[in-house]
Structure formats: C-alpha cells, structure tokens
Amino acid sequence: MKSELLLTFRKLTSQDLVSCVSADWENETSPKYFWHWSFAEIQKEVIKNNAEGFFLGARLVGLWVPLAHADATEILYFWVHPKFRQQGLALKALNQIQVQLNKPLWLEVHSQNHRALQLYKKFGFVCDSIRKAYYSDGHDAWVMSFGNFKG
Ligand SMILES: CC(C)(COP(=O)(O)OP(=O)(O)OC[C@H]1O[C@@H](n2cnc3c(N)ncnc32)[C@H](O)[C@@H]1OP(=O)(O)O)[C@@H](O)C(=O)NCCC(=O)NCCS
Numbered sequence: 001m002k003s004e005l006l007l008t009f010r011k012l013t014s015q016d017l018v019s020c021v022s023a024d025w026e027n028e029t030s031p032k033y034f035w036h037w038s039f040a041e042i043q044k045e046v047i048k049n050n051a052e053g054f055f056l057g058a059r060l061v062g063l064w065v066p067l068a069h070a071d072a073t074e075i076l077y078f079w080v081h082p083k084f085r086q087q088g089l090a091l092k093a094l095n096q097i098q099v100q101l102n103k104p105l106w107l108e109v110h111s112q113n114h115r116a117l118q119l120y121k122k123f124g125f126v127c128d129s130i131r132k133a134y135y136s137d138g139h140d141a142w143v144m145s146f147g148n149f150k151g
Contacts, residue, residue, distance in 0.1 A: 007054040009091055010102075012046050012063055016053055020060040024082050031041050034137050035110040039078050045077075054093045061089055064097070075107040078114070078116075105145035113142040120144050 017039075025039045045051040045065045053063045062080040066073050080090050098105060108131070110118050125144040134141035 002136070005056060007056060007061070007089070007096055008053050009054050009096070011049055012051040012053040012060075014043070014046055016044055016060055021063075021081070028082065031145060033113075034135060034139070035113045037079075041130040042077070051077075054096075056084075056087075056089075063149055064093070066097075071099055072106055072147075075105060078107075090119050091123055094119075098146065104145060106141055106143065106145040108134070108141040110135060111142055117142065120146075 021042075024040060025042070028036055042051060042063070043064075050067075051063055051065045053060045055061060058079070060081065061084040062078075064075060064079070065077040067076050068074075078090070078093075080093075093104075105125070106128075107120070107122065107125075111117075111130075123146065125146045127142050127144050129143045131141040131143060
C-alpha cells in the first residue's frame, strides 16, 4: 500500500509513547539492533519536547528527533512503526520534512543499518564522509546530507 494521504506532524507526548509505541519498541530492542534507541532514550527526548510524531489520521506511524543548527537540521533519530514499514512512509515523511523546513538535512547512520542507508540514498542523501569505528561496536558511521550542506 503506497498511501497518497499526507502525514500530519506534531510533538510526541508521553501518552503517545505508552499507547502507540512501547510494546513494539521493546520487541525491536530484543535482539538489540545497535542503532535502535532504547525506550528510555526516546522518552527523554519526548520529555524535552524534542521528538515529533507523524500520523496517518489518528494513528502514529513514525517519529523523528530533529536538532536544529544555524544552517541545517540534523536528524538524530528516525523511526517508522514496524507495522507500517515498506509502504513508502519513511520517504513520504522525509519529503514532507524537507519541504516544510526548506533547509539542508544531515545525519549519521550506522554502516550496518542497510535499510536506513538504502532509504537515505533513495531519498537523495549523499555520503559526505565516513567516521571510522565511530560506534562502540567498532562499526563506522556514514555522515550523509541532503541539500547542499557545507558541514
Ligand atoms: C529505516 C526505516 C525508517 C525505513 O522505513 P520504511 O517506512 O519502511 O521505508 P520506506 O517504505 O519509505 O522505504 C523507502 C526505501 O527505503 C529502503 N528500504 C526500506 N526498508 C528496507 C528493507 N527492509 N530492506 C532494504 N531496503 C529498505 C528501500 O530503498 C525503500 O525503497 P523501495 O521500497 O522502493 O525499495 C525503518 O525500517 C525503521 O524505522 N528502522 C528502524 C529504525 C532505524 O533504523 N532508523 C534509522 C536510524 S538512522
């Protein structure tokens, strides 16, 4: 299903996390994917009011954690709910984010997170540099940007 509907965005609340995210979040952390944030980490961002959810109607289908810099927005975390994956929603969300912000985007991706690497490449991100052994499991980080970012 490639939905034609627009996503709506709003700040995530603790209630969203409890009602829509928590069970699936824990499933995904066991076995742990190294790049997947812990529930405590995402909760911390929600409490700081830094996390935004994206919704199809009333249903939370994903979230992201942005960090605004003067000349660009860094994507600290980006997640689509497992039940809604491979339906084009990540691409749709990135597209809406980019149009709304109208600023370059950049992020770091774990070199073994192949789904995310494919997603960002497909969207049009380019790899600007590789941070060798950046993560504590010894893997590299790809630093990727979209939209003429001079980092
Ligand atoms: C990575 C993630 C956000 C993709 O979300 P999604 O909604 O399934 O992605 P989309 O359906 O929009 O897919 C867009 C493209 O991404 C790539 N992609 C998505 N899922 C993939 C998979 N399982 N395997 C390989 N490529 C994949 C493909 O290039 C796909 O295009 P295609 O459908 O034409 O092949 C999602 O898998 C996720 O939340 N993963 C866990 C959290 C995470 O790793 N976040 C990134 C942190 S930097």
